[in-house]
Structure formats: C-alpha cells, structure tokens
Amino acid sequence: MKNPILLIGNDINNMSKGQSWRDLLNDIVTFCLPDGCIQLDERKPFPLLYEEIFLTAIRQAHIREVELKSFIAKKTLKIEQNDIHAAIRNLAPAHILTTNYEFTLEGEIPLQSDGLILERIFSIFRKYKIGNTNYWHIHGDCLNPLSINLGFEHYGGQLQQMRNYVVSGTTYTSPQAPRKSLVQRISQHLPVTEDSWLDLFFTRDIHIFGLSLDFVETDLWWLLTYRARQKFQKNTIPVSNALYYYIPSELAPGAKFKLEMLVANDVKVIEITATDKRTYYEEVLRKISKL
Template identity: 30%
Template sequence: MKRQVSFVYPMKGPGRPQILLIGNGLEYKSGQRSWEQLVRDLTLPEKREMSGVESLPFPLRYELLSTPSTSPTPMGHEDILQEEKRLAQAMKAMVHRSNPLLEKLPGLRMDHIFTTNYSYCLEQAFFPHRNFGCSRTRSQFRFDLRDRESKAIQTREVQYRLHTGYFFPAGPDTPQGTGLWHIHGESSVPQGIILGHDRYGRLLARIVQCCQNTAQRTSRTNVGKLPFLSWPSLFLFGDVYILGFGFDSCEFDLWWLLRRKQRERNGDGKVYFYDKPPFNTQKKMHHFLLQANGAEVRTAGATDWTDYDTFYAAAIQDIRQTVEQRRT
C-alpha cells in the first residue's frame, strides 16, 4: 500500500526544498562494499585478468567486464537474462545497516535525502527498528507521486524510480517529514539498478522528460508554489547539499541536471559540494567544473590532516547551519 503524501514548496525564496545528496562515502562505516568490489563481483571469469580497464569510466567498465567476449549483436534474450541474474546475485551481498554518521541525518531536518546507494543503510538510520529487506516494510512507507498526475496509473514504478521513494513521517527532528529517494535504484529491484552506460542513458532520457513536464507546469502557475512530483524537479528548485558523493564525470545524468538547474529562471536554489583536502591538480579541475556549473565547493574547515570522522562531523554541522539560514 502506497502512502499518500504531497510535497508543495515555493519555487523561490524561503521554504524552498532542502535536499541532501549522499553517496557511498557515508556508508563506509557500515562496512559497505565499494564500487570496485561490486564490479569485481560482476566481472565474468574470462575477463578477471584484463588489464588497463581502470582508466575507463565506471559505466563503460561495467559494460566491458560483464559482457561475454562472444556476445552476439544483437544480444539474445538469454544473454540479457544472465546479466540481470548476476546483478541480482551481487545485490544480495549489499550491507544494510546504519552507522553513527548516518544516524546524524534525521537531526538535519532535511525535506528530502537523495542517495545514489543501492542499499537500505539510509532507511535503517531513519527506521532503526524496521527491516527494509522485507517487502511488506517497504510497501508500508513507499509513496508514488504519479498519483497526483493521473489516478489511472495503477502499475508500480519499478525500473526508473523518478516519482517513488519512502516517507519518514513527521517527528521532533523532522517536523515536515522527510522523503528518502534512491535515485539510481535499490537492491531489492535489480532490474532498476543504474550501473551500466545503457541504463544511465535511459535514466537521463526520463530525467529530461521530467524537467520538460515541470517547465510546462511552472509556466501555468502564478501562485509561486508548486506540487513537486519527481526527484529531478526537486533537484531543480531546491537547495542541494552534496556529501560523500564524488560527482564523478561518469555520472552524466546528474551533470546534465546540474547544468539544467543553473539555467532554471523560475528558481533560486543553490548547490553545495563538500570535499576534504588535500586537492591535487585533478581534484582542483573537478572543483572548477562544479563551480562552472553553479556549485559552491566547501571544506567545512577541513585541512590536509583532518581525519574522516572529523571532516564528516564538521560537514554535517555546516549543512545544519546552512539549512537553518536558507529556511529564513
């Protein structure tokens, strides 16, 4: 059973959505498997000794290492089915437990938290006594905003969840409640995992469509508020705080959305990217690229010698303070 929730915010000024975007960095203390470990799990036996693949962008590396050398063109149904089975098996090895850093997130009073992670570590931080490995639990807290667009939609959004997430109800730390979104898929739905180049491309096509729909809706309103129906539309208009996510150049769906946000004339949301020194030449160029696309790079006072825990604690505190300022 889907929850009936509504996310209505001003497009500009105080009250705009406050959004935290997190990546694998916050699951390190949960003992989560790294992206490299996940790729190794999905690498076919005949390609395990292949050298030079580290230089490839992650989505293309996955396509190379997970595709049989003798794969036909076009690929047969059985080839695709076997790839999906290997991915489903790899998802079973994901860790789903919270950690002290994740447990700080409910206290940030964010309106939404986006994660590129496939695990339910985030949910376990918000729902410590619930098992999100259980489909009944997921159904209890799942929402689907497409219902606002069409009451005729009965099928569940599976492969590309742009309108679907989990809702953490209002409480002392979250007076408005918090939407939890797996923007690149979740482990219980392997066919929706965004990992290879093909699925990144398909996701981007849907993001573009969401943004076009949002543009049409903003052109028809004159009240300054909008019911937000997807995570890309929230990204366009909200203040976005990025922590524990490297924003690698291969994440071309999010780079496109970042640029689209920079050109959004109807909103004034900001993007803050948190990173810890030291910064080599490659890191500095990455920061220049983020800044050229409208993001502000922050270190939260960290130095070359600041350790992992201290940096994340300082970044979370800086986000808390900035959220309070941006709400007024």
C-alpha cells in the same frame, strides 16, 4: 537549517564494515566470468566497464541481466550502517536524495514504495518515506534489482526519462503522473508538488556530500548544466535555489578541474579541513545544521 535537503553518495558507506567498491567489482567479475578474462582498469569508466563485463558474460555464459543485478543487490544490502548514517537522520532532513542502492540512510528496509507511480527500471519518482523524511533513490534500489543504474545503456535511458520530465513532458500511462514538463509548470505558475526528486533541483536548496560527481554521472551533470542554463539564459524559468557541494580541503587541489565546472554550473563549493573522514562528515553536518 531546519529539515534540510541532502544529496548523498557512496563515500559515507566507506566508513562501514564490509566490502569496498573494489571488492564488489571483483565479485561482479567473478560471478559473471569465473575465468577472469576481464581486466579491471581505473582508466575504464565504470558504466562502460559494466557493459564490457555483461556483454562478455552474455556471449560466454548466457547470463541474464536480472541475475547479475540481483547478485549486486544482495551484495550491497550487506553494507552496514555507521554513526554518520544515524547523525544524518538526526538532522531530520525533509528529503534525502541518494545514488546508493541500499537502505543504510533509512536505517531500515522500507515496507512499501511511496512514489507517485511504481517504476520497474528508471527512477524519476522512486521514493520511500520513513518518519517525516522522503528518501529518493535516484539510481535505483536493492528491492528492485532491475532499477539499479550501472551500465551505459541504463544511464542513457535514465537521462531520457529525466529530460522528458523536466523539458518536454512525460508519456506515463498513469493518470497521476504530470503530463506537462517541469519547465512548463513553472513558467505557467502551476503548482510544483515535489512528485519527483527532479522538482527539488529547481526549487529547493540542496546540500551535496559523499558524492564524487565523476563525469561518468552523465545524468547528474546534464541536470546541473540544464539548471544553470535556465538560470542564466534569457527567456527561461526563474531559478533562485542554491546548490552546495562539500569536499575535504586536501582533495580540492586534485579536483580543481571538477570544482571549476561545478562553480560554472552555479554550485557553491565548500571546502572543509578535517583530520579524518568521520570528523569531516561531522563538520559537514554541523555546517548544514547552522545555516
């Protein structure tokens, strides 16, 4: 496929040197609560765990959230590139959407924002263009620490902005931002000019990999279900694009419940057998390039 559109998560960074996600969690707790009064537990959904850490720190240390997110931004900026990042760029994607905060996919730190409007907290238009590829940091980025989407409150606000853009219309003061919702523009046969990464979910094929799509990602699951409703319910907008989700074959049995929900939401699941993580991602990219 020439100039594909990709949605990429954090797993590709697990091949890089440096700290793991678990290391980052431990560092966050130590930074906020040196006495270690918070217990990390895999049963705690991360957005709520973040709120537990932050709210406990507020009461004990009067920490400001901008200080915490700036700390996280500095930590994640230290993640190093690996050869899979370079291989992704070699595909010459038209668009890369990512939940990652750092710029390993770009291969460099952008000099300026190329979004339609400048966003301080939420990420509807958050875009950087390098070469011919648009990079959309849909959960915020390290250059804007307050945009980093971690807690339950931030997820709720992000989802509210997403639903406004897609369903009911925006209230941005900038004259550049579209007033009519995406659904209204499509139904009235108005141009969809890809001002937001959300436009792509209803108009272009997207390949998703390196993203666990845990159910805590409430914003993305809402988007998937809303798109599927538009496609299959009566009196809605036409949706003809395809979404592809790639997963290693050995992980598929344990993720059966999630894969069933993806299929119900009109996502095509592609299982790939590989001997290791690098081989898996090389095969994902090979399949995408051959489509």
